[in-house]
Structure formats: structure tokens, C-alpha cells
Amino acid sequence: MSDIAKTWKVIVMAISFPPIMLMIIAALLGDDISSQAFKRFGNALITGYTFCAGILSVNMFFYADSRNRPMAPLFGMILATLTGAMVTLWLLSQGDLLLEANGSAMAQAFSNLVRILVSSMAMMMAVVISVGGVFVAITSRPKRKLFEEE
Amino acid sequence: MDEMVQAALLFWIPALALVVGTGTALSSRSQSIKLLSKIIALTGFLFVLLSPMTVPESPSSAAGHLLGSIIGPCALLITGIYLLAFSGNVEVGKLSSTDRKIGSASTFFGLIWLEGMHWWTWTPMLNGEVNPYWLVFWPTFLILSTGLSSGAAFALRYLGDSRENESNFMLIISLLTFSLTVLGMMLDGPNISSEIFRNHFWLAASDIFGIGIGVGLSILVFAMVIWIYESSLPPVNILDEPSKQELAQAASIIANHIGGEQE
Numbered sequence A: 001m002s003d004i005a006k007t008w009k010v011i012v013m014a015i016s017f018p019p020i021m022l023m024i025i026a027a028l029l030g031d032d033i034s035s036q037a038f039k040r041f042g043n044a045l046i047t048g049y050t051f052c053a054g055i056l057s058v059n060m061f062f063y064a065d066s067r068n069r070p071m072a073p074l075f076g077m078i079l080a081t082l083t084g085a086m087v088t089l090w091l092l093s094q095g096d097l098l099l100e101a102n103g104s105a106m107a108q109a110f111s112n113l114v115r116i117l118v119s120s121m122a123m124m125m126a127v128v129i130s131v132g133g134v135f136v137a138i139t140s141r142p143k144r145k146l147f148e149e150e
Numbered sequence B: 001m002d003e004m005v006q007a008a009l010l011f012w013i014p015a016l017a018l019v020v021g022t023g024t025a026l027s028s029r030s031q032s033i034k035l036l037s038k039i040i041a042l043t044g045f046l047f048v049l050l051s052p053m054t055v056p057e058s059p060s061s062a063a064g065h066l067l068g069s070i071i072g073p074c075a076l077l078i079t080g081i082y083l084l085a086f087s088g089n090v091e092v093g094k095l096s097s098t099d100r101k102i103g104s105a106s107t108f109f110g111l112i113w114l115e116g117m118h119w120w121t122w123t124p125m126l127n128g129e130v131n132p133y134w135l136v137f138w139p140t141f142l143i144l145s146t147g148l149s150s151g152a153a154f155a156l157r158y159l160g161d162s163r164e165n166e167s168n169f170m171l172i173i174s175l176l177t178f179s180l181t182v183l184g185m186m187l188d189g190p191n192i193s194s195e196i197f198r199n200h201f202w203l204a205a206s207d208i209f210g211i212g213i214g215v216g217l218s219i220l221v222f223a224m225v226i227w228i229y230e231s232s233l234p235p236v237n238i239l240d241e242p243s244k245q246e247l248a249q250a251a252s253i254i255a256n257h258i259g260g261e262q263e
Helices: A003-028 A034-067 A072-093 A105-140 B003-027 B031-054 B061-086 B097-119 B134-159 B164-186 B194-231 B244-259
Strands: none
Touching: A003 B134, A003 B164, A003 B194, A034 A072, A034 A105, A034 B194, A072 B194, A105 B003, A105 B061, A105 B134, A105 B164, A105 B194, B003 B031, B003 B061, B031 B061, B061 B097, B061 B134, B097 B134, B134 B164, B134 B194, B164 B194
């Protein structure tokens, strides 16, 4: 394995390690919410997929235009819809995806939309903290000499 | 007016305007479209902020209430980090030492404010209960902050050159957010018990995992479409080798341009 691949592996592990440790601690403290957690996972997966597929479908029009492939957006949308339908059917076959507070699929869809927006805000703030922290750490350090004068 | 129509007009359409307006303002090249998008986004933002008062019976308006509750500490944090970063050793546009002090104070108070929402009585409350979206925001923010800061620390150490101090700083941030999450799981706050926090920690982790897989899957689907199209492109026409006469002509043109005798 090349050095750069090893480095990326270490970084991915470093990102995953603290959340995994937190999950272990939470599991040791012992709560059984597996059914609720699966429902939230399923809803988040479908919402995240739909959101991102929508954005990428729009981008396919730019791709079709630049590479002279007019059918590419249609093909992309059909494939995305089929994959989405298959994933949804698989999730539904594992159990009901409606959370307690939502009585209908439509109410659940609206609730998912709001939750993904709130989660996105939290994600953006986490990125601000981590990326901003890196900038603050780098610029707080005194200037380094790049070359020694002869 | 029907409740659904009211919610659509006073929450959903403004929320859509906020998302679309922000996206267009960031991506458009035309100055007039940018300005219009900013106005649309700001109007949408104000309507979403006011939704707990305009459509109090809609459950989604709790998101507007959360936005209003966290906008203060988040703005303080963003401003503080910006001021701290640009008052350090930057080559262009360095801010003053007063800005650095203001930045430190903003970051500190922003963090205290956010912490006070969990550990003190500043928790966003709606109709006498903890805002349900705060229980989505807070664990998601903590889980991602600890993971991303740890990733940034190792990236600085392995990809950077002599960046151990910076890496340690990021590890401290990661440890701090990690400890806050563990404390939340073990100790009760005035409004949020440790059990409720643990439950929402699992739900937030499920959300992050689900969103990650969903986004990854959609990228994979569209990457596959592009790969199919790109691999079916006809091969590029290969030209014949240049003849001796063409080579001689090219050589003379090159000689004229690099020799400089004619000028």
C-alpha cells in the first residue's frame, strides 16, 4: 500500500474512532432503542439519498450539455429512481418506518425534511469548528523560516 | 385558512426560498441575480424565524424556534473563529490585536452559550417542553465535532510538516467535545436527563450514518451513469505520422522563433 493510501486510512480511522468509542460507552450504559434507531436510520438514508440525487440530477443537465449526451439526465434519473425504490422497498421489508409522532407517510416525509435541515445545520457548525480550528491553530503560530540566509 | 395551507405559505415556501436563495446566491455569476437571491433567502429566513408565532400549531415550526435559539451562539462562534484566524500570522488582510481579543471573547461566549443550553436553563423550550430539534442538533454537532477534529488533528500530523502543536490543539478540541458528550450521557442537566440524551445520541448517530450512506449511494449511482457514458465514447482519431517535408517545415519555424537572428 502506498504512503498516501496509508495516511488516508489513518485519517478515516481518526474520524471514526471517537464516535465509535462514544457508541461503545453509550452501549455500556445500556439502553434499548434499536427499533427507533433503525427507523431513524432508514428515514435518514431515504431523505439523504433523495436530497443528493435531486442535486446530482440537476448537475446531469450540465454534464449532458458539455459532453453532448442529451439522454444522460433521463438515464440518470431512471437509474436513481430504480435504486431509490429498491432501497425503500428493502427498508420497508425490515419493518415500519413511521416514527411514533407521525401518523402518515406524508407527515413523516415533512418531518424528515425538517430533520435533515437541522442535521445539516449541526454538520455545518461542526465543520466550522474543526476547519476553523485548524486555521486558528495554523495562523496563531509564529512565522516559520523557510530558508536560512547564507 | 386551512392549517396545511397556512403551514405551506408561512413555513415551507419560506424554507424552500431560504435553501434555493442561498444556493443561487452562492453559485450565480450575475450580480443582479445574486442580490435578488440574497433578498429571497433573507425573506425566507425571517419567515422561518417567525414561524413559531405565525404557525404555532405546525410541528415543523419548532425548527424555526430552534433557528432563533441557536443563531446567537452560532453567530458568535463563526465571528470569533473568523476574527481569531485572520488576526494571526496571515500575509494579506491581517486584523488588529483588538480583533483578536474580540474573537477570543466571541468564541468563548459562543461556546458557553451553547453549553448553557444543555447544562443550564438556556435550553430552547417550546410550549413548556424541550424543543425536539434541539435534541437532534446538539448530539449531531457533538458527534461530528469530535470526529472531524480528531481527523483534522491526524491530517495535520501526517500530511503537514512540523505541525505537532496544531495537531495537539485539534486533539484538545476533539477531547473536549468527546468529554462533553460522555458527561451528557452520564449526568442529568436541568432540562435534559442523561437517559434522554443517550437516546437522542443513538438517534443522531443513526441520522449521520443514514445520511452518509444515502448521499454515498446517490453519488455512486450518478458516478456509474457518467462512467457508462464516458466508457462508451468513440476512440479519438489518431493522426498519421508527419512526413519528412512537414517535419522540415516545423523545424524551420521553430528555428526562426528560437534563434532570433531575423530580428
